[in-house]
Amino acid sequence: MARLLLLCAASGLLLAAVTAIPPPEEAARMARYVLHSCDWGALATLSAQEGLRGRPFANIFSLSDGPPGPCGGSGVPYLYLTDMEISVQDLEVNSNASLTVSLAQTPYCRKHRYDPQNPLCAHIIFVGSIVKVNDSEADLAKKALFSRHPEMESWPKDHNWFFAKFNITNIWVLDYFGGLKIVTPEEYYSVKP
Secondary structure, three states, rough: HHHHHHHHHHHHHHHHHHHOOOOOHHHHHHHHHHHHHHEEEEEEEEEOOOOOOEEEEEEEEEEEEOOOOOOOOOOEEEEEEEOOOOOHHHHHHHEEEEEEEEHHOOOHHHOOOOOOOOOOOOEEEEEEEEEOHHHHHHHHHHHHHHOOHHOOOOOHHHHOOOOEEEEEEEEEEEOOOOOOOOEEEHHOOOOOO
């Protein structure tokens, strides 16, 4: 019994070490960590809809950079989209967008009683464009999304769902007091969360 308790304690410490958030001075790691910890984000497009044309339009989308767990994911935000969705119609006119993900959707901020607007409840703002993935990347996107969002597999086939990714060009990290930190895509992809 003592051995089992020791094993459980060791597993708990290992899990805590793996899931500890990166320190504020490691902004690129923080960006990777937050994306990998989140299952959805707010995607902002420039509206192409009548009456809203050219105005910002934000919408919630499920996303994934890889299966959950400590392996860290790819860092690429994958999405499962249909042309029937209003934001996707905006993207067909202008593929530029921004994507915000926040630790507010995880237990971390609730545990520490951080309001979502508190900088310690880290959030990341990505700017770039949405593109359909090519055939060689479709299996990776499917595994990333369906492992976190299994309901997607049963969504209506006649909606012509497709896999897409967010091509990141700019990254802003807000994870501490003192303002935003800028991370380049090169810095972002060179680290693991």
